[in-house]
Amino acid sequence: MDVGSIRDSLEELVGASPVMLAVYDRIEKAAATDVTVLITGESGTGKELAAxxxxxLSRRREGPFISVNAGAIPRELVASELFGHEPGAFTGAAYRRPGKFELADGGTLFLDEIAATDHNTQIALLRSLEDRWITRLGGQHPVHVDARFIAATNESLSRAIRAGRFRKDLFFRLDIFQIRMPPLRDRGGDLMLLADRFLREIASDLGRKIDGFTDEARTCLLGYSWPGNVRELKNCVYRAVVASEGRAIRREDLPRRLRTIVHATREIRLKLGRRLGDIERAYVLRTLEECRGNKMEAARLLGISRKALYDKLARWEKEDGDGDVYSLGKEETVPIRPSPREEE
Ligand SMILES: Nc1ncnc2c1ncn2[C@@H]1O[C@H](COP(=O)(O)OP(=O)(O)O)[C@@H](O)[C@H]1O
Ligand SMILES: [Mg+2]
Structure with a gap:
């Protein structure tokens, strides 16, 4: 396989942080073999994208990719979904129906939220992973399927085992090649890379002309902990594009939880992988915000002269080329207030 095709196939995955480069490496290694893969990571970290x-990237690329989310179907139906059934296997099973395992023949079966499966499904899974023969519910004869198996979980399987909800033998069968998707908050500069990419794509989809985020909006994005990871970020950007009116996403276009967190704490989060200049800027702007725009006070807190602060702000304003972001030249005491909308 040439490098070009590797790049193409990974292209959907945005991110250049060291932790993500390590993930790409694991993905490429997994693709070179037929080994069972277990992808772990919080919800929204891109487990399905990785699968x-x-x-x-694998030799199965021409075959089907079949995805089943065990958490999204009633527990008692997961087995028939995966293994199919014969007529009369249970009430309502009028016809023979092939399971997702069979449909994935020649390709890859992806089972998301595997911890949500019940005991019997886990036994059936274990058996089929051992020899690749599956039996439809109510069926007499096993059928052979040639499917690569990838499982994902956002729940710790060791915890599920301790709680008696997950079989240890199945865990050992799965734990051959793990890929851990890092939470978004550990990906440093990827956050803005992803935000900018989503903004570009969504704005273009919706036919909106939006160039970027204001510095205040950026500070909100960077200060938030993203418990819903990339999925949450994508949703936020989507909603912000819909809510926005001008050429930039403003702080008030973002969901309240992002805005309040920035204002509730007197901290900014410093993530590795960010450029020093960006950190300085976020820190200075955050301080200025804390001082409600009072530059004298902000300069005192920062331990620099007022002139030094003005020079920084002027430089950033020039870099941005969109003037007046930092209320330069206005009354010293003009505060950067929360917008009226969120004070309601
Ligand atoms: N690294 C990434 N680059 C671009 N989009 C991503 C990335 N990771 C996740 N996404 C997007 O975020 C959403 C959630 O991803 P998904 O793979 O469903 O996460 P999970 O299965 O871990 O819950 C999807 O819309 C996906 O396209
Ligand atoms: Mg998922």
Whole structure:
């Protein structure tokens, strides 16, 4: 496989942080073999995207990629979903129906939220992973399927095992090649990379002309902990694009939880992988915000002269080329207030 096709297949995965480069490396290694893969990571970290990338990079890329989310179907139906059933296997099973395992023949079966499966499904999974023969519910004869298996979980399987909800033998069968998707808050500069990419794509989809985020909006994005990870970020950007009126996403276009967190704490989060200049800027702007725009006070807190602060602000304003972001030249005491909308 040439480098070009590796790049193409990973292209959907945005991110250049060291932790993500390590993930790409694991994806490429997994794709080179047929080994069972276990992808772990919080919800929204891109586990399914990673599974698709493995499939596309593997020799099975021409085959089907079949995805099942065990958490999204009633527990008692997961087994028939995976293994299919014969007529009369249970009430309502009028026809023979092939399971997702069979449909994935020649390709890859991706089972998300595997911890949500029940005991019997886990036993059936274990058996089929051992020899690749599956039996439809109510069926007599096993059928052979040639499917690569990738499982994902956002719940700790060791915890599920301790709680008696997950079989240890299945865990050992799965724990051959793990890929851990890092939470978004550990990906440093990827956050803005992703935000900018989503903004570009969504704005273009919705036919909106939006160039970027204001510094205040950026500070909110960077200060938030993103418990819902990339999925949450994507949703936020989507909603912000819909809410926005001008050429930039403003702080008040963002969901309240992002805004209040920045204001509730007197901290900014410093993530590795960010450029020093960006950190200085976020820190200075945050301080200025804390001082409600009073530059004298902000300069005192920062331990620099007022002139030095003005010079920084002027420089950034010039870099941005969109003037007046920092209320330069206005009354010293003009505060950067929360917008009226959020004081309601
Ligand atoms: N690294 C990434 N680059 C671009 N988009 C991503 C990335 N990680 C996740 N996404 C997007 O975020 C959303 C959630 O990803 P998904 O793979 O469903 O996460 P999970 O399965 O871990 O819950 C999807 O819309 C996906 O396209
Ligand atoms: Mg998922």
């Amino acid at each position: 698709r990338a493995i499939h596309r």
